[in-house]
Amino acid sequence: MGERLETRRAKQALAVLLVSALAGAVLNACGGSSSGPPQLAFFVAIQPGGTIEATAERCTKEADGKYTIKPELLPNDASQAREQLVRRLGAKDSSIDIIGLDVILTSEFANAGWIAPWTGKEKEEASKDVFPSVLKTASFEGELYASPFNTNTQLLWYRKDLVPKPPETWDQMREVAEKLPEAGKIQVQAERYEGYTVWVNALIESAGTSILSGPEEVELEQVPTEEALEVIGRLAHSSAASPNLPTSNEDTARLAFEAGEAAFMTNYTFAFASAKENAPEINEQMGAAPFPKVNSNPAKPPLGGFNLAVSAYSEHQQQAFEAALCLSGEKSELTAVELDGLPPSHENLYTSKTVKKAYPGFAAVVREEVEAAGPRPVTPAYQDVTSAIQRALHPPESIPAENVEGKYDELKSDLEGAVKREGLL
Amino acid sequence: MEASAQRAETPAAQPGKASSRTKSERKLAWMLCAPAVIVMLAVTAYPILYAFVLSLQKLDLRFPEQTEFIGLANYGTVLSAELWWLDVWNTFVIMVISVAIELVLGMLIALVMHRAIFGRGTVRTTVLIPYGIITVVAAFAWQFAFASESGFVDNLPLIADEKNWFGGHISSLAVIIMAEIWKTTPFMALLLLAGLVTIPDELYEAARVDGASAWQRFVKITLPLMKPAILVAVLFRTLEASRVFDSIFIMTRGAQNTESVSILGFNQLINRLNLGLGSAVSVLIFVGVVLIAFVFIKGFGVKVEEGRPGG
Numbered sequence: 001m002g003e004r005l006e007t008r009r010a011k012q013a014l015a016v017l018l019v020s021a022l023a024g025a026v027l028n029a030c031g032g033s034s035s036g037p038p039q040l041a042f043f044v045a046i047q048p049g050g051t052i053e054a055t056a057e058r059c060t061k062e063a064d065g066k067y068t069i070k071p072e073l074l075p076n077d078a079s080q081a082r083e084q085l086v087r088r089l090g091a092k093d094s095s096i097d098i099i100g101l102d103v104i105l106t107s108e109f110a111n112a113g114w115i116a117p118w119t120g121k122e123k124e125e126a127s128k129d130v131f132p133s134v135l136k137t138a139s140f141e142g143e144l145y146a147s148p149f150n151t152n153t154q155l156l157w158y159r160k161d162l163v164p165k166p167p168e169t170w171d172q173m174r175e176v177a178e179k180l181p182e183a184g185k186i187q188v189q190a191e192r193y194e195g196y197t198v199w200v201n202a203l204i205e206s207a208g209t210s211i212l213s214g215p216e217e218v219e220l221e222q223v224p225t226e227e228a229l230e231v232i233g234r235l236a237h238s239s240a241a242s243p244n245l246p247t248s249n250e251d252t253a254r255l256a257f258e259a260g261e262a263a264f265m266t267n268y269t270f271a272f273a274s275a276k277e278n279a280p281e282i283n284e285q286m287g288a289a290p291f292p293k294v295n296s297n298p299a300k301p302p303l304g305g306f307n308l309a310v311s312a313y314s315e316h317q318q319q320a321f322e323a324a325l326c327l328s329g330e331k332s333e334l335t336a337v338e339l340d341g342l343p344p345s346h347e348n349l350y351t352s353k354t355v356k357k358a359y360p361g362f363a364a365v366v367r368e369e370v371e372a373a374g375p376r377p378v379t380p381a382y383q384d385v386t387s388a389i390q391r392a393l394h395p396p397e398s399i400p401a402e403n404v405e406g407k408y409d410e411l412k413s414d415l416e417g418a419v420k421r422e423g424l425l
Numbered sequence: 426m427e428a429s430a431q432r433a434e435t436p437a438a439q440p441g442k443a444s445s446r447t448k449s450e451r452k453l454a455w456m457l458c459a460p461a462v463i464v465m466l467a468v469t470a471y472p473i474l475y476a477f478v479l480s481l482q483k484l485d486l487r488f489p490e491q492t493e494f495i496g497l498a499n500y501g502t503v504l505s506a507e508l509w510w511l512d513v514w515n516t517f518v519i520m521v522i523s524v525a526i527e528l529v530l531g532m533l534i535a536l537v538m539h540r541a542i543f544g545r546g547t548v549r550t551t552v553l554i555p556y557g558i559i560t561v562v563a564a565f566a567w568q569f570a571f572a573s574e575s576g577f578v579d580n581l582p583l584i585a586d587e588k589n590w591f592g593g594h595i596s597s598l599a600v601i602i603m604a605e606i607w608k609t610t611p612f613m614a615l616l617l618l619a620g621l622v623t624i625p626d627e628l629y630e631a632a633r634v635d636g637a638s639a640w641q642r643f644v645k646i647t648l649p650l651m652k653p654a655i656l657v658a659v660l661f662r663t664l665e666a667s668r669v670f671d672s673i674f675i676m677t678r679g680a681q682n683t684e685s686v687s688i689l690g691f692n693q694l695i696n697r698l699n700l701g702l703g704s705a706v707s708v709l710i711f712v713g714v715v716l717i718a719f720v721f722i723k724g725f726g727v728k729v730e731e732g733r734p735g736g
Contacts, residue, residue, distance in 0.1 A: 083695055090486040090698060112487045192680035243587040244573045246681070252574050380487055383697055394680060395592070421485060424506040424689065424706075425697060 038316040039068050040323050044100025044306065045081045046073040049339035051332075052100075058335070059326035067319040069098070069327070078102050078194045082383075089114040089311065097314040098324050100306045101146050103137035104194075104376050104386075107215070110140035111380035115309040118144040122321050126328065133373050134345045138307040140378075146307030149328040150342035153369040154202070154302045155362070156289040157257065157265045157272070159183065159282075166289035170203075170231040173264055173292055177240035180263055185242045186235060187253035187265035192394040195249050197376065197386045198302045199266070200393060203228035205300035205374025206293055212377040212385070216419045220412050226404050228294055229411075233399035246395035258282055266291060268304065269359065269366060273341040288362035291369060300374025305345065343370060379419060387425040388418035473711065480704035487698050499705035509689065509706070513713075516685040518598065520666040523605040527662060528655070530606070531613030538614065539621045549618075556611035564675035567604040597681045604672045609665065613658050620654020621647070660721040664714055686710050 044052055056069040063069075074081035082105060088096055089109070101109060109115045118126055126147035127135055138146040156173075158166050162180060167173040177184045189195035204211055207224035235241050242262065244252055250267055257265045258279035265271065275283040291301035308324040310317055326332070333344035337358045343366050349355055350367045359366055377385050392411040393399060399407050417423045483495045503509050534552055541548045555563065570576045571590040579586055590596045624647065632642050648655075670687040673679060679688045690710060694703030 079696070086486070086698055087695065108487055112489065192678065244589045244592065246592040247573070247589060255574055383487075387692070387696070421488075421697070421699065423502060424508045424702065425692060 037063075037065050037067050038319055039070050040097040040314075040316060040320055041072050041095055042069050042098040042100070042323075042327065043072045043074055043085060043096050044098075044308075045076050045078075045102070047336070047340045047342070049341070051336045051340045051342065054335050054339060055327050055332040058331070059323055062326055063319075063323065067316065067323060069323055072096075074100070078104070085109075089313070092313050094311075094313045094315050096311045097316055097320040098327065099146075099309045099311060100149065101309045103134075103151075103303060103305050103307060104382055106138055106145050106307065106309075107140045107378050107380050108382050109309065110143070110145045114312055115145050116312050116314075116317060116321075118147065118310075118321070122147075122325060125325055129346045129348045131345060131347055131370050133303060133371060133375065134305065134307075136378075137303065137305075137375055146309040147324050147328040148345035149306045149308050150333060150336045151345040151370050152268050152302075152304035152343055153366060153373055154198075154266050154268055154291055155365060155369060156292055157267060158287045158289060159263045159285050160287040161285040162263045163287075166287060167264075167292060169293045169295070170235070174235055174238055174240050177263055178238060183261055183263045184240055185256065185262040185264075186240045187242055187248065187256050187262045187267070188235070188245075189249050189253060189266075190232075190236075190245050190394070190396045191247050191249045192390045193249065194386060196394060197389050198304070200228070200232070200389055201376045202291065202300060202302045202374060203231050203294055206291070206297060207295055208297040210374075210377070211389070211415065212379060212419065215379040215381070218412060218415045218419060220408075220415070222408060224295070224297075225411070226408050229393070229399050229404040229407055230402065231294055232393070232396050233404055233407075234401045236396035236399060237401045241396075246397065269343055270341045272359070272362075288359075288365050290365060298372060300372060301369045303370065303373035303375045305342070345370075381419055381421050384418040384421050384425055385415060388414040391425065473708075476704045476707050476711075479700050480708050482701045484701040485697070485699050495701070499701050500709070502702060503705050503709060508684075509686075509709075511682065512684045512686045512689045515598070515683060516667060516669065516687075519602055519605065519669050519685065520663060523602050523609075523666055524659060524662050526602075526606050527610045527613045528659060530610045531617050531658070534610065534614035535617035535621050538618050552614060553611045555608050556615075558608070560608060560671040561675060563608050564604055564672040567600060567607075567672070568676045571600050591677055591681065594681045594683070597677050597683045601669075601672050601676055601683060604676070605666065605669065608672075609662060613662055616658035616661065617651065617654060620651040620658075623654075624650045656721065656725050660718065663717055663721070667714055667717060668710065686713070 042052070042056055046052065052071045052073065056071045060068045074084050081102065085096070085099060085105075089112070099109075099115065101115070106115075110117070123144050126138075127144060130148045131151065134148045134151045135144070138144055138148050156166060162183060163176060167176055173186060177186050189199055201211060204220070204225055207228040209221040209224040210219045213219035236245060242248060242256060244256075250271075253262075253265050253267050254271045254274050256262050257267075257271065258275050260279075260282055272283070272286060272288070275286055291299045293299040308328045310320040310324055314320050328345075330344070330346055330349060333342075333346060333349060334352065334354045336342040337344055337349075338354050341358055343359075344350070344355065347367070350363055356363050376382075379385060389411070392414045393407070418425065480499050481494060481496060482492060483498075484492050538545070538549050538552060558566075568591075571578050573579060573587065573589045573592075576590075578584060578590070579588055588596070590600050628646050628650075629642055632646060637645065668687050669685045670691070673683055673685055673688055674691070677683045679685075679692070686706065687710065690703055690706040692703075693699045693706055697703070
């Protein structure tokens with residue numbers, strides 16, 4: 001009898017527990033809409049310096065009770081962050097309000113109807129003073145789909161103590177590096193990931209052609225494309241290539257540069273602040289030069305960064321537009337450049353003290369690079385295009401130093417399938 | 426007691442009654458199974474059927490308005506793609522090498538665990554640790570160990586200082602296979618140990634009296650009596666290895682031609698959001714797994730219930 005009583009008590013206790021857990025879940029789910037200001041979920045890649053948290057906190061305060069912003073941090077790797085977003089948006093998940101959209105994703109997300117277009121007063125405010133090159137990355141078919149937050153570009157970082165004058169072209173740089181008795185390496189990004197597409201695209205753009213001429217048209221003029229591919233092939237087969245070339249990314253590049261193993265590195269602006277903290281003696285010798293050219297055409301450096309979009313499935317769109325404007329506003333951009341070294345997308349900020357302090361002596365170079373940048377292909381099938389590029393051209397050693405016609409044909413035919421989203425990738 | 430006595434009486438004496446009893450027992454059996462069957466249908470059969478339906482469509486989440494029924498065209502695309510066969514080959518290589526090495530190592534470990542005189546509990550627990558670690562965590566550990574920037578492996582004697590393990594096809598595959606072996610050998614050892622304990626000691630004693638050497642005892646007694654356990658262990662591991670994903674995803678993401686069919690499916694489904702093509706890949710992987718199980722069960726005569734631990 002006693003035992004039975006105990007079991008009954010245990011069952012009752014369990015039932016109470018279950019009911020309260022359920023009630024808690026229900027209350028939580030309703031909490032956002034029924035009581036208090038709405039909480040806006042801000043899905044964005046993590047920034048190690050704390051930019052996201054700081055701006056979210058400031059904008060919540062400035063909203064003065066209209067809404068609160070809760071950052072949901074995504075992985076730093078562009079493809080992994082995208083995977084998390086598309087899984088939710090593909091299922092029409094309403095738990096996302098504001099999206100920190102990598103510049104390459106605008107057309108895909110806009111075409112799929114996952115993000116809401118910007119109009120009227122908000123559109124005007126979002127595009128004011130923004131670099132035209134950056135504004136293009138936030139637009140699709142003539143409409144603005146996101147408010148530019150930070151932009152990003154790669155510079156040529158070099159060691160002033162080893163190289164008196166920075167080289168202008170990739171070939172010059174390789175020759176200088178090969179002759180250096182020590183630290184004769186060039187650090188780039190050539191792992192099979194988005195960063196490799198960034199490099200390949202910058203080389204093809206600099207050579208004087210483009211990967212695509214329209215969402216479904218491959219351009220790739222033969223002579224300039226082959227010149228671009230030869231740059232990769234020659235570097236991969238040179239003593240100036242780092243031993244980890246096929247697995248190199250932004251982070252391995254800056255680590256090798258900070259360790260004093262490389263005289264040259266193409267990398268984003270964060271590399272300067274990183275070296276200042278980890279390797280002050282290297283940082284003192286760190287020079288910033290424009291991205292190298294492929295031939296006589298002007299260099300077209302990579303363009304990265306984030307634009308803030310509002311989810312089409314958000315239940316608080318009006319507040320989300322307002323919050324996105326605050327999060328991407330000039331104040332937030334100054335926070336980003338101060339805490340994480342991210343370049344602002346507003347032209348007028350480049351004369352500010354904060355930017356000049358973050359980029360001592362090279363704020364003007366950053367600005368010129370953003371203006372001259374060659375953006376990556378704009379197409380809703382971007383994921384297929386970038387996969388095809390990475391598959392065709394990785395590892396970099398697979399590209400010969402000369403006679404790259406075979407590789408060119410492979411790249412072109414793979415891309416022609418990819419823009420139509422055909423075949424396996 | 427009463428019940429067993431009754432049961433012993435019934436069959437021969439009253440055949441008519443027995444059949445109605447059998448009927449009611451069968452009914453009871455179905456009722457007892459029903460909850461499990463319903464759950465299995467909901468979580469297994471439904472997704473498989475749904476994947477098959479998806480695989481017959483041109484369906485890309487990025488272009489929802491272009492959805493249409495295209496029959497078996499997706500299967501044609503997959504099976505005619507060089508990439509699919511390349512990935513099938515990679516999966517096969519990883520599967521065969523890792524399972525073969527695991528079988529040998531697992532058998533050695535099982536023998537040690539079985540014969541351990543002292544610290545039996547400690548030995549068995551220690552051996553199981555790798556299997557208890559989450560695959561993704563284990564894969565990261567192996568990646569960090571072999572990475573050319575952070576890894577300690579390049580600092581070991583006899584290994585080139587600047588070897589970039591994930592920079593080449595063979596070396597990347599080797600690390601992936603090693604991680605798989607390290608991770609799942611304990612599972613193999615455990616299944617084999619379960620078979621080992623069922624062999625009565627008297628057989629070994631009799632063989633020893635007849636002058637059989639240790640090797641002869643292993644080959645003539647242990648192996649034949651363990652055949653069901655070995656086949657089940659190999660079957661389970663082969664099925665698991667044919668779907669290898671985590672280690673590759675963490676270490677190379679398929680670069681250096683280390684892609685398995687599961688990674689290929691993931692790329693179509695999650696990366697490209699091409700649900701039609703991706704589902705076709707998934708269905709083909711499922712067919713492959715069924716084929717492997719069929720070959721083992723019909724070809725080698727695996728009796729899953731006999732080889733089960735304690736069976």
